[in-house]
Amino acid sequence: MKVHAALAAALADHGVTTMFGLVGDGNVYLVDSFTADEGGRYVAAAHEAGSVLMAAGYAFGCRRVGVATVTQGPGLANAMGTLYSAVRERAPIVLIVADTATARRGHAQTGRWEEPVSRRSSRPGEFVDLDAAMDALNAALPPDRSVVVDGGRFMSVPVKRLDVPRPEQWSFPGRAFGAIGNALATAVGLACARPETPTVAVVGDGGFMLGGLTEFNTAVRHGVDLITVVCNDGAYGAERDNLRGRGHDVGLSLIPWPDLAPVADALGGAGVTVRTAADLAQLAKVIAERDRPLLIDVKLDPAAEVV
Secondary structure, eight states: OOHHHHHHHHHHHTTOOEEEEOOOTTTHHHHHHHHHTTOOEEEEOSSHHHHHHHHHHHHHHHTSOEEEEEOTTHHHHHHHHHHHHHHHTTOOEEEEEOOOOGGGTTGGGTOOOOSOOTTSOOOTTSOBOHHHHHHHHHHHSOSSOEEEEOSSTTTHHHHHHOOOSSGGGEEOTTTTTTOOSOHHHHHHHHHHHOTTSOEEEEEEHHHHHHHTHHHHHHHHHTTOOEEEEEEEOSBOHHHHHHHHHTTOOGGGGBOOOOOHHHHHHHTTSEEEEEOSHHHHHTHHHHHHTOOSOEEEEEEBOTTSOOO
């Protein structure tokens, strides 16, 4: 029996029926075993800090131990503040922090997807190609712009296809720590440093929901010239790739986020959805006519290969 399966079984043996968390390459197999093999309930948080508080709330509500799980590195770092709060409140919780075997580190960001996703529709024209989307964005943006690229499985494409005029107008936060969710706040700061030109944050859907949603409104409140491009495949792509590669159900990695364009509108910005080549052709007009922070929700096929 593998360690993740043994740990899931031990949780079930101790009466744990609900676990909160956010999956990463270190803990995705634990969550898979807990749900698929032990019949447990998994509540997927959008941020690691929230998963710890959910476990604490659960513990107080039912007078049982609350259990949460996060991955190593950035996942644990994101959870530390609320973990300290839970300790001070004497919340009876267990936080399971998983690690990744040294030989597999970095694999999640470089793997390829091949098979279709059975839980997703694939109607013609529903998704655009990521390479084509970045090429269209590169052509549609003003020549003088700053670009910030978040971590995530999509990141190699904007890194290769988006230009900036000077090195100081390029940022790639999280690359040294393997983090996601850092780009949008970084972009707000970069835009404040260079208010004369637009700043573009290219993020994944998971990263936007983890670390970008609230700071998009910060850009609105402060009148920052921000263009946020969400590479939205409705999944934690690296974790989906890992699950598929080992023959597991990929359902844990698929997240039915809300439609993000109306969310951007509700936060005081402007949002548009890109699903087709015709939508890509309108990007230059949409960008040129922006009068507030803009969010471009680019719909991508979660089964598409990223090179």
